[in-house]
Amino acid sequence: MDNDILNKIKKRSQTDIENVKKKVIEIINNVKVNKDKALIEYTKKWDNPNFELCNLKVSEKDIKEAYETTPKKIIQKIKEQITLSTRFHKFQRDNIKNWERESEEGIILGEKWTPIEEAGLYIPGGKNPFPTVQQILAVAAKTAGCKRIVSCISPKGKNYEVIIAANECGIKEIYRVGGAQAIAAMTFGTETIKPVQLIAGPGNPYVTAAKILCQEKVSIDMPAGPSEAIILADDSTKNINLKTKATYCAADLLARAEHGPDSAGVLVTDSQELAELTKKEIEYQFDQLERKDYIKKSLLSYCAIIVTQELDDAIDFTNDYAPEHLEILTENPRQILNKIKNAGSVFLGLYNPVAAGDYASGINHILPTGTWANRTSAVGVWTFMKRIQYSEVSKTGLKRLQPIVDCLADIEGLDAHKKSVDIRLDDEVKK
Amino acid sequence: MDNDILNKIKKRSQTDIENVKKKVIEIINNVKVNKDKALIEYTKKWDNPNFELCNLKVSEKDIKEAYETTPKKIIQKIKEQITLSTRFHKFQRDNIKNWERESEEGIILGEKWTPIEEAGLYIPGGKNPFPTVQQILAVAAKTAGCKRIVSCISPKGKNYEVIIAANECGIKEIYRVGGAQAIAAMTFGTETIKPVQLIAGPGNPYVTAAKILCQEKVSIDMPAGPSEAIILADDSTKNINLKTKATYCAADLLARAEHGPDSAGVLVTDSQELAELTKKEIEYQFDQLERKDYIKKSLLSYCAIIVTQELDDAIDFTNDYAPEHLEILTENPRQILNKIKNAGSVFLGLYNPVAAGDYASGINHILPTGTWANRTSAVGVWTFMKRIQYSEVSKTGLKRLQPIVDCLADIEGLDAHKKSVDIRLDDEVKK
Numbered sequence: 092m093d094n095d096i097l098n099k100i101k102k103r104s105q106t107d108i109e110n111v112k113k114k115v116i117e118i119i120n121n122v123k124v125n126k127d128k129a130l131i132e133y134t135k136k137w138d139n140p141n142f143e144l145c146n147l148k149v150s151e152k153d154i155k156e157a158y159e160t161t162p163k164k165i166i167q168k169i170k171e172q173i174t175l176s177t178r179f180h181k182f183q184r185d186n187i188k189n190w191e192r193e194s195e196e197g198i199i200l201g202e203k204w205t206p207i208e209e210a211g212l213y214i215p216g217g218k219n220p221f222p223t224v225q226q227i228l229a230v231a232a233k234t235a236g237c238k239r240i241v242s243c244i245s246p247k248g249k250n251y252e253v254i255i256a257a258n259e260c261g262i263k264e265i266y267r268v269g270g271a272q273a274i275a276a277m278t279f280g281t282e283t284i285k286p287v288q289l290i291a292g293p294g295n296p297y298v299t300a301a302k303i304l305c306q307e308k309v310s311i312d313m314p315a316g317p318s319e320a321i322i323l324a325d326d327s328t329k330n331i332n333l334k335t336k337a338t339y340c341a342a343d344l345l346a347r348a349e350h351g352p353d354s355a356g357v358l359v360t361d362s363q364e365l366a367e368l369t370k371k372e373i374e375y376q377f378d379q380l381e382r383k384d385y386i387k388k389s390l391l392s393y394c395a396i397i398v399t400q401e402l403d404d405a406i407d408f409t410n411d412y413a414p415e416h417l418e419i420l421t422e423n424p425r426q427i428l429n430k431i432k433n434a435g436s437v438f439l440g441l442y443n444p445v446a447a448g449d450y451a452s453g454i455n456h457i458l459p460t461g462t463w464a465n466r467t468s469a470v471g472v473w474t475f476m477k478r479i480q481y482s483e484v485s486k487t488g489l490k491r492l493q494p495i496v497d498c499l500a501d502i503e504g505l506d507a508h509k510k511s512v513d514i515r516l517d518d519e520v521k522k
Numbered sequence: 523m524d525n526d527i528l529n530k531i532k533k534r535s536q537t538d539i540e541n542v543k544k545k546v547i548e549i550i551n552n553v554k555v556n557k558d559k560a561l562i563e564y565t566k567k568w569d570n571p572n573f574e575l576c577n578l579k580v581s582e583k584d585i586k587e588a589y590e591t592t593p594k595k596i597i598q599k600i601k602e603q604i605t606l607s608t609r610f611h612k613f614q615r616d617n618i619k620n621w622e623r624e625s626e627e628g629i630i631l632g633e634k635w636t637p638i639e640e641a642g643l644y645i646p647g648g649k650n651p652f653p654t655v656q657q658i659l660a661v662a663a664k665t666a667g668c669k670r671i672v673s674c675i676s677p678k679g680k681n682y683e684v685i686i687a688a689n690e691c692g693i694k695e696i697y698r699v700g701g702a703q704a705i706a707a708m709t710f711g712t713e714t715i716k717p718v719q720l721i722a723g724p725g726n727p728y729v730t731a732a733k734i735l736c737q738e739k740v741s742i743d744m745p746a747g748p749s750e751a752i753i754l755a756d757d758s759t760k761n762i763n764l765k766t767k768a769t770y771c772a773a774d775l776l777a778r779a780e781h782g783p784d785s786a787g788v789l790v791t792d793s794q795e796l797a798e799l800t801k802k803e804i805e806y807q808f809d810q811l812e813r814k815d816y817i818k819k820s821l822l823s824y825c826a827i828i829v830t831q832e833l834d835d836a837i838d839f840t841n842d843y844a845p846e847h848l849e850i851l852t853e854n855p856r857q858i859l860n861k862i863k864n865a866g867s868v869f870l871g872l873y874n875p876v877a878a879g880d881y882a883s884g885i886n887h888i889l890p891t892g893t894w895a896n897r898t899s900a901v902g903v904w905t906f907m908k909r910i911q912y913s914e915v916s917k918t919g920l921k922r923l924q925p926i927v928d929c930l931a932d933i934e935g936l937d938a939h940k941k942s943v944d945i946r947l948d949d950e951v952k953k
Contacts, residue, residue, distance in 0.1 A: 108738060168929040175926075179631050182623045186633075190617045194609050198883055202614070205863050207897050219935040252933055288897040307539060307734055307745065310897040314738065342942040349938040381937045428912060432636050436911045442946050443915035446939035450930050451923035452629055452913050466638050466719040466741040468909035478899035480867045481859060482883050484874035492882035495606075498599040499881050502683055504650040506812045507780040508877040511773040515873050 096395075101412055103393045104353035105461035106316035108300035115300040119275040126281035133272045138246040142267075146246070147283050149265035154258050157251035169256050172451060173226050179453035180234040183472040197488025202478045206236035207310070209285075210475055211277035212262075213292030214253055216245020216269060222256035227455055228292055228470065229260035235475030241266065241287055243273035270294075271301035278305040291470055293457055312470050316461040317353035319393075320344075320416035320445050321409050321434075325402055326362035327422035331441055336420060337368030341376050343418060343444050344369070344394060345386060352388035357412070359397045359405040366396045406430050413465040415458045416445045433465040489515060527826075532843055534824045535784035536892035537747035539731035546731040550706040557712035564703045569677040573698075577677070578714050580696035585689050588682035600687050603882060604657050610884035611665040614903040628919025633909045637667035638741070640716075641906055642708035643693075644723030645684055647676020647700060653687035658886055659723055659901065660691035666906030672697065672718055674704035701725075702732035709736040722901055724888060743901050747892035748784035750824075751775075751847035751876050752840050752865075756833055757793035758853035762872055767851060768799030772807050774849060774875050775800070775825060776817060783819035788843070790828045790836040797827045837861050844896040846889045847876045864896040920946060 108115070121129040127144060134142040158166065191201030212228040214221060225242065232240050240260075244253045246267035257265050266284055268276060274294075280286035290302060291312035302311045322340050326333060340358050347356035358369055373390070380386060399405045406427060409417060413433035421427055424439040431437060435458030436448055449456045457470035484492070493512055500509040539546070552560040558575060565573040589597065622632030643659040645652060656673065663671050671691075675684045677698035688696050697715055699707060705725075711717035721733060722743035733742045753771050757764055771789050778787035789800055804821070811817060830836045837858060840848060844864035852858055855870040862868060866889030867879060880887045888901035915923070924943055931940040 165929060165933065168926050171926050172930065175625065178625050182621065182625075182631060183633070186619060186621045188617060190613065192613045194606065194613075194884055200610050200613060200883065200885055202617075202902075203859075208863065219933065221934055223930055223934065303738055306737055310894075338945060339942075342938070342945045346936070346938040346942040349936055376941070380941070382935075386938070424914075428634075431910060432639065434910050436913070439912060439914040440916060442917045442920040443913060444942040444946065446927055446931065446936075446942045447915055447920060447923050448913055449927075449939060451926040452631065452915060452919075453625055454631055454911050454913050458911075463741075464908075464910075466908065469911045471633075471909070471911070473909070477895075477897065478902070478904070479862060479865050479895075480885050480889075480900045480902070481870060482867070482874060482879055482885050483855075483870040484878055484883060485871060486873045488883075489873040489878060492606075492878050495599050495602050495882040496877055496880075498596060499603065499654055500877065502596065502650065503652055503654065504813075505777070505780055505877075507773070507777040507817070508880060510807070510811070511770075511777040511875040511877045514769060514773045515875065 100357060100393065100395045103319060103355045103461065104317050106296050106299050106314060108296055108303060111296050111300050112304070115271045115297055115304060118271040119301060119304060122272050122275035122281065123279050127283050130268050130272050130276055130281060133270065134246045134268060138269060142246060147266055147268065149254055149267065154254055157254040161251050161255060165252060166255055169222055169226065169252065170259060172223065173230060173256070173259055175451060175453035176227055176230045177234065179455070180230050180472050184234050187472060187476065195488065195491055197485035197491065199483040202480050204476050204478055206238070207289050207475050207477060208237060209239040209287040210237040210241070211287035211290040212240065212242045213273060213290060213294055213298060214242060214244045215292070215294045215298070216247055216250060216253070220248065220250045220252045222252040223450055224292065224457070225253045225256040226260060227457060229257060229262055231455060231471055232475045233260055235472045237475050239287070240264070241277060241284065243268050243277065245269045271297045274298060274301035274305055278309040289475065291457065291474055312457065312474050313459050313463055313467050317355065318347060318350040319355040319414055319460055320347040320357070320418065321412055321414040322356070322358045322418045322420060323405050323409055323427065324358065324360045324362070324365055324420040325422060326365050329422060333365055334368055336441070337365055337372045339420065339441065339444070340365070340369040341372035344373060345376055345380060346444065346446055348386040348389035348394055349380065349382040350385070352385050353393065354389045355393035356389070357395050357397065359399060359408050361399050361402045361405055363398050366398045369396060409434070413462045415460045415464060418443070418445060435459045435464045435469050486516070531788060531824065531826045534750060534786045534892065535748050537727050537730050537745060539727055539734060542727050542731050543735070546702045546728055546735060549702040550732060550735060553703050553706035553712065554710050558714050561699050561703050561707055561712060564701065565677045565699060569700060573677060578697055578699065580685055580698065585685055588685040592682050592686060596683060597686055600653055600657065600683065601690060603654065604661060604687070604690055606882060606884035607658055607661045608665065610886070611661050611903050615665050618903060618907065626919065626922055628916035628922065630914040633911050635907050635909055637669070638720050638906050638908060639668060640670040640718040641668040642672045642674065642718035642721040644704060644721060644725055644729060645673060645675045646723070646725045646729070647678055647681060647684070651679065651681045651683045653683040654881055655723065655888070656684045656687040657691060658888060660688060660693055662886060662902055663906045664691055666903045668906050670718070671695070672708060672715065674699050674708065676700045702728045705729060705732035705736055709740040720906065722888065722905055743888065743905050744890050744894055744898050748786065749778060749781040750786040750845055750891055751778040751788070751849065752843060752845040753787070753789045753849045753851060754836050754840055754858065755789065755791045755793070755796055755851040756853060757796050760853060764796055765799055767872070768796055768803045770851065770872065770875070771796070771800040772803030775804060776807055776811060777875065777877055779817040779820035779825055780811065780813040781816070783816050784824065785820045786824035787820070788826050788828065790830060790839050792830050792833045792836055794829050797829045800827060840865070844893045846891045846895060849874070849876060866890045866895045866900050
């Protein structure tokens with residue numbers, strides 16, 4: 092493959108906030124000064140011309156209406172999603188443990204985890220509602236133990252499924268406000284929306300720019316960009332013939348491509364035959380899909396089928412790419428997993444398309460994109476917690492440390508630091 | 523206490539990057555375009571008029587000279603620091619565990635931790651060198667398993683102790699470049715300094731602004747601000763008389779105040795007597811200290827002695843303040859620790875001044891300031907690692923998930939997602 096094309100694929104469509112920055116700074120400053128008034132103005136202008144202040148907070152009446160008008164089957168499935176994702180996040184929580192150990196005689200060191208008390212969730216909305224995003228963020232924050240959870244949902248349309256997902260997770264503050272203005276409101280506060288300490292959730296480039304620019308005052312999960320997946324596959328045909336495997340590869344690439352014109356689905360394989368079969372399958376399956384426009388643009392921009400000499404080359408490509416999602420469709424997927432250094436979420440097994448994780452298996456699907464998987468992790472219980480480090484030092488312990496403090500505080504020119512140690516060990520003499 | 527004064531104390535001197543933002547954006551853009559040339563220009567202008575490109579990377583010869591000219595005792599103490607902080611960070615590493623559990627039949631979920639491969643450390647320099655900062659950041663990154671660690675140290679002065687600390691931690695890339703230009707270089711890369719994935723380390727407002735503004739492309743530990751400590755004390759006199767306790771409180775407040783004019787040391791206690799004794803002790807000890815100018819300014823701005831009705835009020839104040847450092851000088855410090863929700867690093871025991879942690883006990887002293895302890899944690903092994911989430915789903919597992927995916931993918935309008943699941947379960951029929 093041509094190196095320029097390979098670099099384009101590797102670079103993919105990373106969110107560039109440069110173009111929207113100026114506009115977003117203006118929005119942030121307006122919300123800082125005019126608060127609720129600014130939110131209402133923007134929402135009227137961009138989302139819903141009939142929007143009033145009384146619509147900002149979702150009321151008990153709205154929630155009742157959401158349950159009354161949404162088919163029971165959908166409510167049931169949202170509840171099942173929450174059950175499964177709660178299970179995953181409780182596994183995570185079980186693994187977050189306080190610890191304490193003695194380092195030397197009289198020196199005990201430890202850490203304890205506590206929740207971030209106030210968290211803000213951003214739930215994007217487009218043509219369709221996204222209850223799946225609402226539940227996964229809310230479950231993570233709730234399992235962490237956040238005391239106050241705020242959710243900003245799209246003011247376009249009714250969004251009943253999102254309201255149900257939020258309510259099922261016990262969220263009491265749901266606001267209808269989107270875009271950069273929602274991020275600014277949760278960061279700086281308005282008359283209606285009190286500020287939070289951390290904001291999590293995906294969004295368009297305006298939302299991402301606002302999250303980055305508000306980091307002076309608020310903690311965020313990560314900048315979000317277009318969705319992406321790598322499918323790492325070999326020609327092994329244990330329990331499956333190669334044509335069927337190509338069917339799965341094609342379906343999964345197309346699923347990634349339907350997210351938007353900037354999405355990326357990449358098959359990387361050491362099998363020329365699988366590559367060719369997959370290409371044919373993509374053409375065949377494409378015709379049966381609805382979001383042809385997005386898919387076509389995505390296929391022509393950031394999607395690719397890459398054939399490598401060895402499977403290890405495919406693994407190297409994957410680590411270098413640092414994909415948001417990684418499917419491993421090989422003879423021994425666990426062996427490959429051991430070699431994976433950078434990926435947001437990895438899918439092992441022939442019967443485990445990314446969509447199973449997006450919707451149902453319970454893992455978190457708010458993931459690092461655009462190479463960020465080489466430096467950060469999926470949203471999870473960890474996102475909504477922090478460590479408090481502590482130490483306990485006895486007189487014996489402090490005597491052990493005193494020579495180090497004295498010598499190095501001298502070099503660093505901090506004599507009051509030195510004296511705060513010395514005064515404790517000299518006191519029997521002096522007093 | 524007057525509410526305005528209390529609010530001023532609580533607010534303290536949080537770093538405001540607004541004033542330096544414009545200048546910092548200019549520096550970042552210059553480094554992006556002119557790379558090494560920009561670094562040399564800034565360093566000549568601000569740090570060292572004789573600086574040349576050949577000085578940028580610390581050479582083997584520089585390292586040899588550092589060891590030859592630094593007293594053996596100092597080298598020894600730096601090594602002891604590293605031994606003790608390695609112990610703490612290994613304890614942390616032992617507590618970071620991969621996990622895997624079955625959620626339902628055929629659905630296995632797990633997470634594995636991997637290091638961030640390339641980390642950049644920023645070591646500020648002022649009148650004095652700060653080897654203590656160098657070693658604590660390097661030990662955390664090294665214990666995490668970072669493959670490439672870059673250190674930017676001050677180009678002012680020789681900084682031999684810092685070079686020794688870096689070398690003892692095995693750092694191969696030490697560069698003499700400071701300020702916003704160092705952050706820009708590590709983020710975007712120059713001819714000499716290749717970019718990294720994460721930057722950690724404290725700095726002045728220019729450095730902090732650069733870290734915030736570069737977060738589009740690089741991950742950071744946290745924004746850094748002036749140092750602060752709360753001393754939470756009661757009048758208990760087990761093993762100590764109250765006057766002696768006041769001596770310790772005063773010494774520790776003064777140690778915080780000597781960091782700079784914006785530093786904050788706050789005693790919060792339910793004992794009027796302790797408050798008064800501490801005040802007198804501050805006056806007495808002040809005269810014996812060197813950095814009087816900083817201390818005086820700090821005492822008059824952000825330091826305070828606060829007397830509360832009950833000890834629980836003092837705890838509430840502390841959680842609300844979310845201090846970088848917290849000393850607990852009470853009868854049962856562990857009981858209080860259980861009630862602490864927000865703090866960077868907690869010091870238990872009468873013989874455990876913050877300086878013991880700053881220099882020697884091994885805990886990390888790069889900590890959240892300016893209320894950030896309510897939403898983030900000390901730098902540590904965690905800072906330099908990330909989680910890879912994974913799932914393994916069998917055909918049975920996927921059958922369990924299919925109805926959820928089908929129902930909710932419909933609502934969200936993603937039919938290719940739905941098909942990627944259905945195609946795997948329909949295949950026996952179709953093919």
